Amino acid sequence: MTLKRMDNVGIVVEDLDAAIDFFTELGLELEGRAPIEGEWAEGVTGLRGMRVEIAMLRTPDGHSRLELSRFLAPPVVADHRNAPVNALGYLRVMFAVEDLDDTLARLETLGATVVDSVVQYQDSYRLCYIRGPEGILIGLAEELK
DSSP, rough: OOOOOOEEOOOOOOOOHHHHHHHHHHHHHHEEEEEESHHHHHHHHHOOTTTEEEEEEEOTTTSSEEEEEEEEEEEOOOOOTTTOOOOOOOOEEEEESSOHHHHHHHTTTOOOSSSOOOOEETTTTEEEEEOGGGGOOOEEEEOOO
């Protein structure tokens, strides 16, 4: 097998500080923050004159990462933050949480809103979608014992 793991998921934001605050409150750990630019970055993205600030956050289990990016140049060309759940393309990231009610209470203080309602799937999960910073769609799931 040639695939080793999924390394990270990237999300472009306008307010990097607010996004970091939100995802650290959710339970991710900030690994680092850095400006990115130059030929190698342009070669990867295909964006000439690219300048971006990124923050890399790690999940508590150490297996997954979330890369938050704030583009300084070139200007952002599309905005998918308020796309409905049946839109084509990247949609959401789902996180497993220990206590869904506590997580929602903490994230609501940072502006998160539940998309519709918290639901229970059989005797297995309680879950919901929320809109986080800048309307980013995030799934939360609590496994029931």
